[in-house]
Amino acid sequence: EIPRRTGTVLIIDETHTISSGPGGYTAQHGLEPDMLVAGKAIAGGIPAGVFGVSREIAERLWAIVPMVNPRVRQSAHLGIGGTLAGNALTVATMRAVLEEVLTPANFEVMIANASRLAEAARGIISASRLPWHVTQVGARAEIMFMPAPPTNGADVIAGRRGDLETLLHAFYMNEGILVTPFHTMFLMCPATSPADVDRHTEVFARFVDLVRGAGVV
Incomplete structure (x- = not known):
């Protein structure tokens, strides 16, 4: 309007x-x-x-x-x-x-899996009392190492944790999970299954235990 x-x-x-x-x-x-x-x-x-x-x-x-x-x-x-x-x-x-x-039926499955991943990751972050958040846009979800969603590029630059991003990528790669380069975003596709999402949840929980145990956060 x-x-x-x-x-x-x-x-x-x-x-x-x-x-x-x-x-x-x-x-x-x-x-x-x-x-x-x-x-x-x-x-x-x-x-x-x-x-x-x-x-x-x-x-x-x-x-x-x-x-x-x-x-x-x-x-x-x-x-x-x-x-x-x-x-x-x-x-x-x-x-x-x-x-x-990109059909309605496939989007329903992809968005459901993205929601499953985002909710599980939020639960781990909340239980660990970490200043992180998860943003979801339909079939994609992203873990961000900052307390609140950024509203512009300057917020991203000021708040991002390059050390944690690099560590997470390396940790995931050793577990057989490849993450979108440059950030920590997961884009579902029609072939993504709930089991794939649950596998990520298990690996992410171990990553959180690792960084907390090392005193990184």
Whole structure:
């Protein structure tokens, strides 16, 4: 309502928040963006990107920048395009992922597993009285070594514990668990099982015992 009232263009980037469910965060919360973008998640990890704009925004663009009008031949140096635009492999993969993988049924299973992991990790953190928290966005959950969820990049930089992140990654790797690089995020997929989640819970509990016993926290 605020963007409409103020004439502001609402742009939503679903590169990460598409984990919220079919249609991403936008559909989950009934939002109406003027522009929307999504990344490689809709192609199963193969480099891909899509964008969409409302008819109103498209018409404004065509009026301001005639060279992006699809009804007019474009210069090779302007507009959106290139040798990789509409790549047949990428388009075919996106169709397969959207039809067979990112389905409502699969999202139900993935989100349930993410909730299972997040709740178990929160229980361990709470029982150990550690200043950590777990953030969940749909099918993804992340353990963060700070007391409250960050609200911007500066909060992350100021509060993150690189030593604990490195230690956890090494500890997990020795246990056969690979974690997303650069942070401690777990993204569920249709093949993830409750047993996989419970295995993580057991390993995370031992990690907590390790760092508490060593006086790291």
